[in-house]
Structure formats: C-alpha cells, structure tokens
Amino acid sequence: MDSFTIGIVAGTLTTISFIPQIIKIYKTKDAKDLSILMFLIFSLGVLLWLTYGIVIGELPIIIANCVTLFFIVVILAMKIRYR
C-alpha cells in the first residue's frame, strides 16, 4: 500500500469516527460527560494540521482535516446546546 492510500484510509477513519458521537448526542440529547476543552483544543489542532497539509502539499492530510473540522464544529455546537 502506498502512502497516499494509507493516508486516505487513516483520514477516513479518524474523520468518520466522530459520526457515532454525533449520533449518540443526537439520540440522548446529552453531552455533559464530553469535555468542551477537548473539542476546542482539538479543533485548533486540526486547523493547524490543515495548514501543515497545505504547506507540505499532502492531499490526504488536507481532505481529512477539512472534513474532521466540520464534524468537530457540529459536536461543539451540540455540546453547547446539550451541556
């Protein structure tokens, strides 16, 4: 497997991993055990990983971090709604 394929699979996994959390909060309307600080710091990190991907020109890093950032913002909004 080449690095591009590994990166795409890795990015797909770390990205889709947030979907079960979104579904869980949506179903239970409860997010009190989630650390808002975790998602805030994580989103800042993802934004920098995205910058890193752009600088080194690695498309899997760019795509994965764009989608991850979207899901994290959704979770953050749900956390604020269902604290």
Added chain:
Amino acid sequence: MDSFTIGIVAGTLTTISFIPQIIKIYKTKDAKDLSILMFLIFSLGVLLWLTYGIVIGELPIIIANCVTLFFIVVILAMKIRYR
C-alpha cells in the same frame, strides 16, 4: 513558520486535547455520554496515521500519533471502567 514547526504545534494541540477529557472522566467517574465507537474507530485511524508518518518519513506525524494513541487507550480504558 516552516512545516516542521506547524506540524509540531498541530500535533501538540491534537494530542494534549485529550488530557482535559481524561481529567473530566477521572473527576466525575462518568463517561456514559462518550461514544466508545468514536474512540475505537479513532484509535484505528491514529494507528494508520502513524504508519503513514513512517512511510512518508514525517517525524511530527510519527510523534504526535504515538502520544495520541496512548491518550486514546487511556480514555478507552476509562470508558470501559466508567460506562
């Protein structure tokens, strides 16, 4: 800022982001709102990002994903303990 520095800062942020979650679970002894599926899929993805970092020879990716994997395993263990 060069890509190495951006990668190190990005990796530090996405890695340390899990510490507030570990502290929160430790304090409340409660992790029921956390999706175990999220952390399982995420850890598999991190393992592949680590592989990706090794293949393309990018040290920030390797270091960040090693430490992240450690924190995720801690959260997974706490989630199983305090479900």
